[in-house]
Amino acid sequence: MIKYDDKLKIFKLDTINTSYIFGLDDEAGYLCHYYYGKKLESVDVRYLSRLYDGKYLPGVNARDKNGFSDVAPFEFSTGGIGDFRPHALEIIDKNGSIACELFYDSHRIYEGKEALTGLPATFSNKKGDVQTLEITLKDKILKLAVKLSYSVFSDTDAIVRSVKVINEGSDSVNITKIMSLSLDLDNEDFDLLSLHGSWGRERTMEYRDLGHGFTGVSSQRGVSSHQEHPFIALTSKNITQTEGSVYAFNLVYSGSFEAVAHRNQFDLVRVLLGISPYNFKWELKPGDEFIAPEAVMVHSFKGLSAMTTAFHELYRNHLIRSPYLHKKRPVLINNWEGTYFDFDTEKLVNIAKEAAKGGIEMLVMDDGWFGNRFDDNRALGDWKVNEEKLPGGLKELVRRVNDLGLKFGIWMEPEMVNPDSDLYRAHPDWAFEIPGRDPSLSRNQLVLDITRQEVFDYVWNCVESTLKSANIEYLKWDMNRALCDIYSAGLPADRQGEIMHRYVLSVYKLQEKLITTFPEFLLENCSSGGGRFDPGMLYYSPQIWTSDNTDAGARLLIQEGTALIYPLSTMGAHVSVCPNHAMGRNTPFETRGNVALAGTFGYELDTTKFTDEEREMVKEQVKTYHKYNDLVREGDYYRLASLRENGVYDAWMVKSKDDKEILVTFVLANKVCNVKGRKIKLLGLNEAYKYVDEETKVVYGADVLSNAGILISDMWGDYQSKLIHLTKV
Numbered sequence: 001m002i003k004y005d006d007k008l009k010i011f012k013l014d015t016i017n018t019s020y021i022f023g024l025d026d027e028a029g030y031l032c033h034y035y036y037g038k039k040l041e042s043v044d045v046r047y048l049s050r051l052y053d054g055k056y057l058p059g060v061n062a063r064d065k066n067g068f069s070d071v072a073p074f075e076f077s078t079g080g081i082g083d084f085r086p087h088a089l090e091i092i093d094k095n096g097s098i099a100c101e102l103f104y105d106s107h108r109i110y111e112g113k114e115a116l117t118g119l120p121a122t123f124s125n126k127k128g129d130v131q132t133l134e135i136t137l138k139d140k141i142l143k144l145a146v147k148l149s150y151s152v153f154s155d156t157d158a159i160v161r162s163v164k165v166i167n168e169g170s171d172s173v174n175i176t177k178i179m180s181l182s183l184d185l186d187n188e189d190f191d192l193l194s195l196h197g198s199w200g201r202e203r204t205m206e207y208r209d210l211g212h213g214f215t216g217v218s219s220q221r222g223v224s225s226h227q228e229h230p231f232i233a234l235t236s237k238n239i240t241q242t243e244g245s246v247y248a249f250n251l252v253y254s255g256s257f258e259a260v261a262h263r264n265q266f267d268l269v270r271v272l273l274g275i276s277p278y279n280f281k282w283e284l285k286p287g288d289e290f291i292a293p294e295a296v297m298v299h300s301f302k303g304l305s306a307m308t309t310a311f312h313e314l315y316r317n318h319l320i321r322s323p324y325l326h327k328k329r330p331v332l333i334n335n336w337e338g339t340y341f342d343f344d345t346e347k348l349v350n351i352a353k354e355a356a357k358g359g360i361e362m363l364v365m366d367d368g369w370f371g372n373r374f375d376d377n378r379a380l381g382d383w384k385v386n387e388e389k390l391p392g393g394l395k396e397l398v399r400r401v402n403d404l405g406l407k408f409g410i411w412m413e414p415e416m417v418n419p420d421s422d423l424y425r426a427h428p429d430w431a432f433e434i435p436g437r438d439p440s441l442s443r444n445q446l447v448l449d450i451t452r453q454e455v456f457d458y459v460w461n462c463v464e465s466t467l468k469s470a471n472i473e474y475l476k477w478d479m480n481r482a483l484c485d486i487y488s489a490g491l492p493a494d495r496q497g498e499i500m501h502r503y504v505l506s507v508y509k510l511q512e513k514l515i516t517t518f519p520e521f522l523l524e525n526c527s528s529g530g531g532r533f534d535p536g537m538l539y540y541s542p543q544i545w546t547s548d549n550t551d552a553g554a555r556l557l558i559q560e561g562t563a564l565i566y567p568l569s570t571m572g573a574h575v576s577v578c579p580n581h582a583m584g585r586n587t588p589f590e591t592r593g594n595v596a597l598a599g600t601f602g603y604e605l606d607t608t609k610f611t612d613e614e615r616e617m618v619k620e621q622v623k624t625y626h627k628y629n630d631l632v633r634e635g636d637y638y639r640l641a642s643l644r645e646n647g648v649y650d651a652w653m654v655k656s657k658d659d660k661e662i663l664v665t666f667v668l669a670n671k672v673c674n675v676k677g678r679k680i681k682l683l684g685l686n687e688a689y690k691y692v693d694e695e696t697k698v699v700y701g702a703d704v705l706s707n708a709g710i711l712i713s714d715m716w717g718d719y720q721s722k723l724i725h726l727t728k729v
């Protein structure tokens with residue numbers, strides 16, 4: 001999969017369908033990028049760098065090294081040496097200079113993949129499934145070594161990259177910007193695709209023209225964020241699911257990030273993806289190393305669908321570690337939208353009792369069970385059971401829920417503190433606050449400085465003692481505000497630029513401790529809905545709460561954008577009541593169920609308020625979940641139609657890996673009068689097969705399903721939906 005041509009000094013990384021080629025420029029010793037695209041047999045594509053026409057080579061035209069630097073497709077670009085595009089690495093040395101120039105030093109190719117200390121990263125699952133190339137570049141003046149790692153996989157078209165910087169000198173160097181990925185491409189009339197959003201409408205696909213200069217997205221919030229996502233893709237114009245070219249990039253990181261494409265005067269495009277340089281400065285002392293988070297690259301020349309498959313395979317096979325990855329998740333009832341803060345043991349037990357009748361398998365007690373938490377103004381940080389609400393504590397409640405045959409899960413927001421809390425009164429300096437300034441509150445809360453050991457220990461003890469205090473089998477780890485007012489008493493003034501990243505590392509460390517202390521646990525991450533839904537968190541939890549917006553209509557767009565890169569098995573999705581709490585919209589109960597079936601599935605309401613009809617429908621929905629979840633969780637997902645594009649309906653399908661089963665979901669969002677049915681063409685089928693529709697018993701050739709489509713008759717009313725189950729004959 002990875003080859004090195006010693007004579008040509010070319011590295012060739014082959015995935016199943018793509019090749020990524022770069023090499024050593026003979027004259028100057030720089031590492032230059034040559035090609036990323038459809039798999040090639042040929043190795044020698046050096047001419048593609050445009051440097052071999054002689055004009056720009058420093059040896060030929062030493063007078064004009066700048067002419068070289070500003071056009072060379074550097075594999076890892078650096079600042080201060082005449083490349084006027086944005087760079088991957090920027091430093092300040094002891095003289096205050098920013099120059100860094102990297103030359104090839106050595107490389108090694110090995111089977112498998114090493115872990116990235118302290119960071120989430122993809123891994124090898126079995127012998128022979130991953131190969132890694134590590135290249136060491138050096139700046140001899142700075143005595144800085146930069147190790148670039150690339151891994152390729154036998155079962156997905158993804159390539160992952162990471163960067164390690166090592167200070168081999170005797171003076172400190174400050175890193176002011178480090179991108180995990182730098183990729184120079186030629187513009188092919190690209191659009192830039194990103195996943196834009198807000199609270200309640202996370203990760204909505206958005207295309208824009210790639211003009212000259214910078215185009216991109218970022219988060220400076222300390223979380224990957226609702227607003228922008230650590231993902232961008234360069235696509236050909238009017239790309240479809242099956243046609244067109246896409247280069248896609250995703251960062252395995254949960255904090256502030258930057259993802260940009262820069263198109264320069266020569267129409268060369270540089271893609272950069274990494275930790276946001278905003279408020280970032282990292283002191284690298286002699287002997288220290290800094291590891292930048294892993295970045296994922298996927299190229300498809302067959303439209304978006306193949307890109308999606310590559311990401312899904314990578315994350316399911318090589319990123320998520322939970323024992324629940326390949327298991328059905330218990331159908332849960334979460335009381336948040338049902339009760340908000342207004343609950344006690346009796347209410348929860350009654351909710352559980354009703355839930356049990358419908359076959360629901362776990363009760364999750366959300367926010368409000370601890371301290372003086374009767375609303376969201378107080379008590380975060382005081383992780384002691386409120387005995388007024390829960391007499392007898394967690395033990396008693398959990399015992400009663402277990403007696404009903406349900407598992408028990410709990411909500412915590414470990415990283416936060418309210419000023420009105422015993423914790424804050426005892427340790428006002430434990431929250432991020434800038435000396436002399438009033439901190440900015442958000443939802444009336446502050447962020448704990450978990451980069452400090454004593455704060456970290458307190459937080460961990462709260463999590464551990466809560467989870468050990470009763471038979472708790474699931475944790476929803478919430479995080480409800482962005483980071484600002486960054487100042488830590490734990491570091492000197494000139495190192496405050498390290499805090500944002502150190503914070504993310506501390507979150508990872510807490511969650512690593514959690515999953516090693518409670519290996520059988522089901523962890524679901526959450527951040528005001530889907531504000532920290534990213535590959536970094538998936539390394540710790542197999543599922544993430546996708547959005548606080550549980551409206552089935554809004555979820556179509558949110559789940560479309562999320563499933564563009566993340567497997568359906570990772571998307572927390574629940575049925576809630578109507579009018580919806582976020583949107584005020586009414587949708588049929590059946591459709592709410594059908595949309596939630598595309599995720600982890602559960603309910604978010606007060607079961608004691610079910611109508612008789614709903615009570616019966618829950619039983620059916622839970623049965624349907626059990627019938628299809630293996631397929632939905634493990635199968636191949638294809639997007640068939642998009643409400644975002646057509647304004648009327650949405651459709652997707654999942655096909656089992658052995659081709660035996662297909663489940664199509666169709667939702668008519670906005671009814672158009674007098675339409676005589678719609679044809680939905682299926683994707684990814686072997687056209688030699690035949691399938692029977694379980695409901696109508698009609699047998700279709702897969703060639704017909706693919707080229708003519710399945711006919712969905714018109715429905716009566718908005719937000720009607722339909723599941724179509726096909727099995728191979």
Ligand code: DGJ
Nearest residue numbers: 336366367527528529548
């Ligand atoms: C935000 C989450 O997204 C909600 O599901 C709920 O847990 C609230 N926080 C509780 O405060």
